[in-house]
Amino acid sequence: MSDTTRHAPGPATTEVTIWSLEQTSPADLRPATAPDGDLRIVRSQVPLPEFSRFLYTAVGGDIRWTDRLGMTYAQWQEALERPGAETWVAYENGTPAGYVELDAQDDGAVEIVYFGLIPAFRGRRIGGHLLSYGTARAWDLARRWPERKPTERVWLHTCSKDGPHAMDNYLRRGFRLFDTRTVTEPDVANPGPWPGADLR
Template sequence: MFAFKAGDKVDYRVTWLEMTTRPAFGWPRLPVGREGMLLKAETPPRWYFLSLYDAVGRDYAWTEKHEMSPEALTQWLHDPAISLHTLMAQGWPQGFFMLDTREEGVCDLAYFGLVPEAVGRGLGSWLLQTAILTGWALPGVERLTVNTCTLDHPRALGQYQRFGFEPVRTETRSAVLTQDQIFLQPLL
């Protein structure tokens, strides 16, 4: 484990990945013994998105959306080319994904993740396969993209590759942490 304090500057690696053909796998079934439903949000309010964003991303230093003005964030959320999908089970959100089709022919998996309480219950693979197939089902999609970084869950990069994404480039970036963070992997 690697511990850092709020205010520390950290260097980390970002990996961009893409998929240029629809994968051969079919629509997945929820793991045995699990129930849930996927809900697409229609013009979600900022607080709803930020609650999911924070619940999933607080352990991974997700902060950039808090830097947007309320008006810019609302405009982004309500763009018809952006969609927010929430996995609900047991009466509460288990995770979410967002798809961004603002670039012609491209569907970007802009955000993806589970809340900490849902990790390790077999839902991540189901949700990722569902996100991938939902993106490919959109009209005009010729390429699916995603990016992850070493601030994210240590299995994120491998999971994306397992389901068909291929790395196309990497870059080293720096960030100043806004809260104390513990990362499970080296950042570079």
């Protein structure tokens, strides 16, 4: 007697490579030249979940940033209000172009938790300058948060879902690879800044 039971296929998955990079001295930073034009980088000093969620979805929607999409308003607020958390936003001609989110950790490390540009602003030499500026703010973060230890290390991770120029930008800015791992993640649709907004 043959087994004719059919099992429904499981959810599709994707293998993702994660690279972790670091700087261990402010002297490691190799700043990019600032692009021409009206580009300003400003710290968002009011913890505002609505604005942070906009930045997160607008920057990460086409590269499958999904880990924060299920967070409640209160969870966003908690993340933004933790001591040593900072969001630095790049504006071109008054329009948000991208951002860097920093997280000061108890061991003297500062993580660049999120970094990226809204798609319309990519490929215009803004990313190198924004990363340079955000990394410099990670190194001097304790000046604005005297209760935090002086920064001894700045680190971040990027992955194979990120844009094709992400790794090169990090290496050019003086970050060094210290860990590589591969994980399996659910294969999700690009969420875009709002449902159905993926234009690719």
